[in-house]
Amino acid sequence: VYVPINGRGLQGATSHHLGQNFSKMFEIVFEDPETNEKIFVHQNSWGLSTRSIGAMVLLHSDNTGLVLPPRVAAVQVIIIPCGITVNSTENERKLLCDKCGEYEKKLMVA
Structure with missing residues (x-):
């Protein structure tokens, strides 16, 4: 894989x-x-390595995130509510999940 950003x-x-x-x-x-x-057989080995995943991430990411091509990832956004702990109140959990829902709606129309 040729990486045009750094020529490597x-x-x-x-x-x-x-x-x-x-x-x-x-x-x-x-x-x-x-x-x-x-007669002992002659063998070959071929494989697509996990480096291919790294190459894809390298080519489709920058300092702001990762945007994979639709053929690779049909779902382009995942919203993960962070900050919920054992000590979070039910109201705090609901507020966070509601805010995630708002972001989801905004992204769906974008």
């Missing part, structure tokens, strides 16, 4: 030729149909 690259996926290292270690063989000889 970020590895997102891997591809490795493992040769016969693991097939010899774990005795993974096949039988040659012509000679009936047992």
Whole structure:
């Protein structure tokens, strides 16, 4: 992944030729149909790493937050009421949840 902000690259996926290292270690063989000889397999490994998630966050975030593309996140906003503790009164909880509801309505029409 090319990161245009700083001109750097970020590895997102891997591809490795493992040769016969693991097939010899774990005795993974096949039988040659012509000679009936047992031969250790040659292996490859491919994977999309969790760095891909980091690359997406890096490309779609800044100091004010993260905005993911709709194909990645259909829900673009999550409102989390913070500050409710065991000591919060029922009225304080209701006020906070009501305020979150107000923000939700404002965002829905935006």
